Amino acid sequence: DTGVSQNPRHKITKRGQNVTFRCDPISEHNRLYWYRQTLGQGPEFLTYFQNEAQLEKSRLLSDRFSAERPKGSFSTLEIQRTEQGDSAMYLCASSPASGNLNIQYFGAGTRLSVL
């Protein structure tokens, strides 16, 4: 059973650079979620995909953030012109289309540090 996979696990970048993270959900899970977690806080919802359609975006997802899920499989989260406030753990989760009351299974996350 391969769980949700996220790459890279850690990313250090300079302010103003663009970064992209990848999430591979559990196979056959058609729902995919992105969350952000800052130190000492619980994860905060960013966006949600059902198959390739992005159905919901949080107001936390500024114009510098874009997420895609081509072909309804893996997803990418890109942050343009990074700022120090973007430093956080970015978590991806997936859930099946039905059953299990929409339990979300999380990856280990990508930790972003913006210098």
Next chain:
Amino acid sequence: DAKTTQPPSMDCAEGRAANLPCNHSTISGNEYVYWYRQIHSQGPQYIIHGLKNNETNEMASLIITEDRKSSTLILPHATLRDTAVYYCIVRAYNFNKFYFGSGTKLNVKP
């Protein structure tokens, strides 16, 4: 926004039961109670969920009061590996996002 209230931290002796409380006094009739935990530097891990009946699985038990305004997660025999932040979340089953709040930091001590 989070609809639950949890103590910020709790201690538990190894081998003893850990009882983690959660208050959700504004819970709606169609909202479930979910529990997740997050061990340091890992993603949140699903533990258990329930609507109104008590639930048990291989990880834990969930006790929900009759008025559904509060619940308790029970780890029957806590081990050092259970040290983590535990999140209590209420959510309608067909709602897409989880509101995690700040959770309870459980420290299991030898």
